[in-house]
Amino acid sequence: MRIFLTAVLLFAVISTYAQELSYKANSNTRKLYSFLAESAKKGVLFGHQDDLAYGVGWKNKLGNSDVKLVTGDYPAVFGWDLGKIHQSQNLDSVEFDQIHQGIVYAYKMGGINTISWHTNNPVTEGNAWDKKETIKHILPGGSHHQKYVDKLDHLAKFIKQCKVGFHQIPIVFRPFHEHNGDWFWWGKPFCTEQEFIDLWRFTVDYLRKDKKLKNLIIAFSPDRSRLDLSNGKNQYLYGYPGDNYVDIIGLDDYWDVGHSHNQTPGEQQKLHLSESIALISQIALEKNKVAALTEAGKAGLESDNWFTNTLLNPIKNNGNPPGIAWMLVWRNANMNYFYVPYKGQKNEADFKEFEADPLTLFLGDIKNPYKKK
Ligand code: BMA
Numbered sequence: 001m002r003i004f005l006t007a008v009l010l011f012a013v014i015s016t017y018a019q020e021l022s023y024k025a026n027s028n029t030r031k032l033y034s035f036l037a038e039s040a041k042k043g044v045l046f047g048h049q050d051d052l053a054y055g056v057g058w059k060n061k062l063g064n065s066d067v068k069l070v071t072g073d074y075p076a077v078f079g080w081d082l083g084k085i086h087q088s089q090n091l092d093s094v095e096f097d098q099i100h101q102g103i104v105y106a107y108k109m110g111g112i113n114t115i116s117w118h119t120n121n122p123v124t125e126g127n128a129w130d131k132k133e134t135i136k137h138i139l140p141g142g143s144h145h146q147k148y149v150d151k152l153d154h155l156a157k158f159i160k161q162c163k164v165g166f167h168q169i170p171i172v173f174r175p176f177h178e179h180n181g182d183w184f185w186w187g188k189p190f191c192t193e194q195e196f197i198d199l200w201r202f203t204v205d206y207l208r209k210d211k212k213l214k215n216l217i218i219a220f221s222p223d224r225s226r227l228d229l230s231n232g233k234n235q236y237l238y239g240y241p242g243d244n245y246v247d248i249i250g251l252d253d254y255w256d257v258g259h260s261h262n263q264t265p266g267e268q269q270k271l272h273l274s275e276s277i278a279l280i281s282q283i284a285l286e287k288n289k290v291a292a293l294t295e296a297g298k299a300g301l302e303s304d305n306w307f308t309n310t311l312l313n314p315i316k317n318n319g320n321p322p323g324i325a326w327m328l329v330w331r332n333a334n335m336n337y338f339y340v341p342y343k344g345q346k347n348e349a350d351f352k353e354f355e356a357d358p359l360t361l362f363l364g365d366i367k368n369p370y371k372k373k
Contacts, residue, residue: 019288022244026214028370029170032112033217033247035369036290036325040281043321043361044293045112047077047328048340052102053094055332056342062101066332067362069343071355074363077326078106083118083128085154091118091127092331096158103162107169110368113162114172114219114294114328117155121185122147128184135191135199152203156211168215170370174294175203178223178252179239188226193239200241221250221294224276225259232279248325249284250294251276257310258298266310273314281323290325297329297339301347307354316359 019037021030039045048067051074053059055066067075080099083091090096103113118128123137123144138148162169176186179196186196207213220240227235240246255262256273264272277293284291293315298306315322332338341347355362 019290021217021247023208024214025170025216026168028167029215029217032170032369033290036112036217036248036292039361039366040290040323040325041321043359043365044315044324045076045326045361045366046355047079047112047114047326048075049079049081049116049295049328049331050092050094051075051078051332052105053080053098056335056338056345060098062098062105066338066340066342070341070348070351071362073355073365074106074109074111076361076363076366077112077114077328078102079114079116079328079331081116081118082155082158084120085117085158086151092333100158100161103169103171104164107162107164107370109363110366110370111363112172112326112369113169114174115159116174116177118184119151119175122151131182131185131187131190133190134185135195139195139198139202149206152206152211156207156213159207159213159215160211162215167370168213170215170217172217172219172248173207174219174221174248174250176200177219177221177250177294180222180226180235188238196239197241200239201245204241204245217247218245219248219250219292219294220246221248221252223255224251224253224272225255225262227276227279229272229275229279232275233283236279236283243287243289247289248294249280249287249289249291251280251292252295253293254296254298256314257296258302258306270310270314273311274317277315277317277322277324284323291323292325293327295330296327299330299337299339301339301341301345304347305350306347307350308357309350312354312357312360321359 021033051065051067058064065074081090106113120127121130121134123134124130137144179186181187182189253276256269280291329339341351
C-alpha cells in the first residue's frame, strides 16, 4: 500500500512539473516534446539547416551530410524550409520531394525535424523580404485572406504527407520567425502587434483544428539583434501569441556570435550570448516550456575556433546544462556561404572538438525520441 501511495504521489509530482504541449498532440509528438525537455537538462542538441539536402560541392545524395563528413556523426536536429510551397522547389532550389525524403530519413534515424517558413508575400507574391503592409489584408475578412489560406493548405498537405506507416512525423514548426526585425513582410514595422498575434493564432488554429494536424510543436523565435537585454523579458514577449499557441521559447541569435554590423567587442558579445540564453531558458522555465537557440551562425566562420570559442563557451553555464534543448546553425550553400565546415575547410578540427564536447549532443549521442522507453 505504501509503495502504491508513493508511486501515485510521485506520478502526481512528475505530471505537475512535466512540460506539456499547448494542445493535444499525437503520442509521438508528445514523446518528442518530453524528450526535448529532458534532453535540455543534459546537453544541447546540435542542428543544421538543410543538412541532408545539400552541402558544399554536393547535392541530391540522400544520407550525405557535411556535418557527418567532418565529424563522423549526423546532427540531431534537421532544419528545413517550406518557402514557395506552392511550387516544386523551395526558395533555396530544393525539390519538395527531396525535403520530404530527408524528413523521413531523419525521423527514421531518430532525428528531430524543424521547419521554418520563408513564405512569399500573399498580397504581392514577392518573396518573404517583400515588405509591405500585408498582415491586415490576409487576416479573415481581408482582401487576400483566401490567398493566404491557399498557402496554408499547401503547407498542411505537405506536413500531412510526412509520415511513416500510420505514424505522423513530429515537426517543430517555426513560422514568422524574427518578427521583431524589419526584413520580412511579417516584421514589426509592417503591422500592429495585435495583427501579428491574430495572424499567428489564425495560422496555428487553422493547422491544428481545420487541418487536424496533431504532429506540430510550435516555435516562437524573435531575433536577438532587436532585443534590449536590459529589458529582455518584456522585449522578448513582443508579439507573443499566448501560451496556448507556443511550445518552444526560441531565439535567433546571429548578433552575439560575430554579426558584421555588431560593433560590440567580441568578449562582450560572448557575455550577451550567455545572457540571451539565460533569458530564454528562464522564460521557458516560468512558462513550463522548452527553450532553444533556433538559429545562430557565422557565414564563412572566419575565426579558427568559432564553434568552440564563440558559440560553445558562452553557452556553457559553469558546467551546468544551459537549459536550451537545441542550437541550430544555418545552411551550407557553397564555398562562399556555409555555416559548418566542409571536408578540407580550416575549421574542421575546431568543429570536431565541438562535437566531442560532452555538452553537445549529435545524433549518435541520443536515444531515439520516438521509441518506447
Ligand atoms: C537566409 C539566406 C538565404 C536563404 C534564406 C532561407 O538566411 O540563407 O540565402 O534563402 O535564409 O533559407
